[in-house]
Amino acid sequence: MDALLPAGFSVLLLFGLLMLLISALRILREYERGVVFQLGRFWKVKGPGLVLLIPGIQQMVKVDLRVRVIDVPAQDVITRDNVSVKVNAVLYFQVIDPQRAIIAVENFLGATSQLAQTTLRAVLGKHELDELLAERERMNLDIQKILDSQTDSWGIKVTNVEIKHVDLSESMVRAIARQAEAERERRAKVIHAEGELQASQQLAQAAEILGRQPQALQLRYLETLTVIAADKNSTIVFPLPVDILGPLLDTLRQSGARRDV
Structure with missing residues (x-):
């Protein structure tokens, strides 16, 4: 019996040492880092791979270094032109300094989410709806830029922010539709007026050229008659220039005056 007691005690001791060794071992993945505290004070950042800790003396907090995505809840925003809208966004950030992410802020994930909500309202409130x-x-x-500058002291890098959805009231949607319709009508009228201006300029240039060369006007008449005759029309309207009718009317007036005399 006395021989069995030391043997049993040795087995228990070996088993205790084995469990203590197992509890002292940690394995960190490639994207993980361990912030190690020794007797409550920061010691160092370890990882990835196998990490050995002294049980009871050293504690470790794991930090994930991968890019994280936060869905910023819809925020009530009043724009600079006093329009109330609901806006939600998506935030992408990454921990670049595990030591500051654990020590400088209590919960860096919640703190970043709250900061994103307040920044979203503050920035969008400075701009108009358009x-x-x-x-x-x-x-x-x-x-x-604002989030990145404020989270830099937490060891966090904001990589991207995307406004996902802007929710407008029905009355505001109808108002925007009316505004867009009025804008399209305005553009149509401007385009039509510009077309009329260009056409008048081209007609003025053509009239100036035809005025310098009367033969060109006669050629245009003949070409017009050729086009009309190609359609096999039974009636042809032939315009007479005012320059031809003027002398003819003057001659008729003079002959009528002579007869009266």
């Missing part, structure tokens, strides 16, 4: 709808790329860059 800018919000037509210049989303510029809005995305503005929000990204």
Whole structure:
């Protein structure tokens, strides 16, 4: 019996040491880092691969370095022209400094999400509705720059921000539709007026050329008659120039005056 006790104690001791060794081993993947604390104080960042910790003395917090995606909830935004809209967005960020991400902020994921919501309302509230709808790329860059500068002290890099959806009320949608329709009508009228102006300029140039060469006008008449005759019309309207009718009318007036005398 006395011989069995030391043997059993040795087995228990070996088993305890084995469990202690297993509990001291950590395996970190390629995209993970471990922030190690020794007696409550920061020691170093370890990983990836096999990490050995001293049980009871050292503790480790894992940090994922992959790009994370946060769906920013819909925010009530009042634009600079006093239009109320609901806007939601998508935020992409990555932890680049595990030490600051764990020590500088309590919950970097929640803090980044809350900061994204407030920044979204603040930035979009400085712009009008037309800018919000037509210049989303510029809005995305503005929000990204502000978030990136504020999260830099947390060891977080904001890589991209995308405004996903802008929700308008039914009355505002109808107002925008009327505005777009009025804009299209305005453009149509301007295009029509520009066409009339160009046509009048071309006609004025043609009249000037024909005025310098009366024979050209006669050739145009003959060409017009050729086109009309090709359609096999029974009636042909032939215009007479005013320059020809003028002398003829003067001659008729003079002959009538002589008869009266």
